[in-house]
Amino acid sequence: MTALLVVFMMINFADKSVLGLAADQIRKDLGLSSSAFGLANSAFFLLFSICGAAVGLLADRIRPKWLLLAMAVLWSVAQTPLAVGGGLAVLVTSRVVLGAAEGPAFPVAQQATLSWFPNHRRNLPGALIVLGITLGVLVAAPVLTWVINHHGWRSAVAVVALAGVVWSLLWIPLGSEGPYAATSNTGSPATGSGDRTGTGKGASRAGTGTGPAQRKTPYRRILGTRTWIGATTAYFGTYWVIAFALVWLPSYLHDGMGYSRAASAQLLMLVWGLSGVVVLGQAGLTGWLLRRGVASRWARGRVGGIFLLVGAAACLALPSAPAGAATVVLLVAGFGLTGAMGSVAVTTVMEVVPADRRGGALGFMNAVVTTAGLIAPTLIGHLVDIRGAAGYQHAVLITGALLLISGTAAVTLINPERDARVLSA
Template sequence: MTAVPTVPQHPTGTTEATGRDRRRAWTVTVLLVVFMMVNFADKSVLGLAADEIRADLHLSATQFGLVNSAFFLLFSVAAVVVGLAADQMSPKRLLLVMAALWSVAQVPAAIGGGFAVLVASRLLLGAAEGPAFPVAQQATLAWFPDHRRNLPGALITLGVTLGVIISAPGLSWVIQHHGWRAALWVLVAIGAIWAAAWAALGADGRHRPATAAGDRPEKTRAAVPYRRIFASRTWIGATLAYFTSYWTVALMLAWLPSYLRNGLGYSAHEAGTVVIAPWTIGAFVLLAQAGITGRLMRRGVDSRRARGWVGGWILVLGAVCCLALPLADGTTAKTVLIALGFGFGGSYATIAATTVAELAPPSREGGALGTMNAVVTAAGLAAPALVGALVDAQGTDGYQSSVLLSGVLLAAGAAASFLLIDPARDITRLPG
């Protein structure tokens, strides 16, 4: 049996894509980039309004951390359930329902209420947004063969960073001038507009990539049980590495604006601008990674090195910057290290998604990606609550402690990426 082909070839059982199909593929991709932008604007709003919410609702740092953690309580469960459903149902319909629920979920907190209403609202929003990334990746990758998946996969992940980069200054302005509940109403409206656009222009891809082994038909690979995929070293390595990366993403969303204001002395307006720095760096890292990985694979380099090793070095750079924070002297130096550490450290998602999509048969992609996302986003459940406890216990020093912990985790994730990821090896060990 041979490894996944790394040279262009037409999918088994399909004809070459027409110009209309290519235009539709990129229309869907653009819509799903915007989908992820809305998703992460929803996630980031509480972090941007952290001080205002804590003052308005009289919350301790630990309580505010629990509010952010509540978002992820059903997030992981929903990612598994909907990810599995995506293997049997139309991703277009699932995405439409999810986007509509995003708007509905934020209405109670936008209207009023205290701590309990805010927790319930975030709980429902998390359940609706939990499957967003794996289903969006699956819906996008279904339009492209494996050797052309790096760019669209990276663009979907880029939507995450663009969502914060574009929304943070605007939402910060709304929060400062009209209150944090007004910012929720803005997000309700944006979610409804996207749902209407998707209902009109969205579509399910029918592409099926070539099999990982030229002599093994897809109908045989479809019989691979999920447990065999989850037990593979590649799935475990990608999931562990992505978990450590998502830990930094969760901290950026929930606590970075507060760290900039209370720990580094930025004003609310300045923090709303500076907070986009790691996301901007992450955007460049994502595009560079897609270009490097795509070039390596077109030259015949296997995924172990083109994805696993490239992803590992990204996490190493993030870890080094985070761990160097105590050595920095002054606000500017600390800001640069945090931006670089979180920018590199939070940029592993595309590597994880394309690696697992390569490993799993098309009929198992949704479940494999959804379950990975469920495990990974457990970091979002733990990180905000832990940082809140650190801040209550250590004061502003708790922020730096959380960055150092992120550096240690990123180093462990890099090791997993280097040592465990090898899709070609593990595909040959799956049944079929």
């Protein structure tokens, strides 16, 4: 199941990356300014956040298997008109529908994956789902670039649409949820240890059982915890970097930094490759710390926050750095070190929130976080239009400031142990 859902996320981000990889061709073919192209990419997130929250609530009531299947089918349907033809209107409409279908993908995929693992074993599978983001771009970049160069950008859109169909055909017979789909905050099955009826004292104290007498925790209490606020703020910074990298990083490397197409592709692969290494490294380090009894606020919040703060420092230093090796190091660090927070944010919220509220809590978090994807492409496009290549430098400084805020929030606010006690009181 984890492998299938990693592929699910790979397709999800191949869908997102195709326009960035074909940015110059699309802008030339459709006669778009940088602002118009950025707006078309931001249109992807118009319904992304709303649907992420709405389907997150449904995930507490409807089996994630069917939600995931519906999403994958809609991805392919949404992209078909653009693959066939059409101008700016078709491009925008296709991206709006695609965004609505992909908005809930990450939280529901995490929920489905982590249903197979208790809390102390969730770091690696959670990180692997985040790794699907990196793998999707790493695989998509060379494959889709070749398709774009030899067959045109519409053929690349058709390829990612077909990938969604193939995944759906595999998921129908194979997809399912695990034994921890409804668990207590300790990661044990909701029925309790040694209590198959789910009415034991352990389940009652956790406040997350499935019996009719259980009082459900209001979402307003969950969303008001410092941990949820800190994890969401931190993840917002990560998603801003993802949106920047998917839409504008190829153009920034070529037009803003003067690298050739070949060198830009190599640097792009290096950025996403480091991101994948960091995601897995964070999972291993966090798991090692948790097994040795280190509090989750350190093992998750501080580890994830430190990566964000280092990325912030790199982005803030990048515009004034001399061209050469220093620029490459700062670029790769600034854009490659922040991806781990996606896994940290999800596993942290899963640790705090009662089982029957996890889908909604993750959905609301995703809705807030992905507004970064709505803002970043348009803002960066506008900066490029009014300032030329210097607009990219301003965008990098803005990114560094946001990462500084995000990292500080992770380090100072995340405390799952404390907030789990607050919610169970």
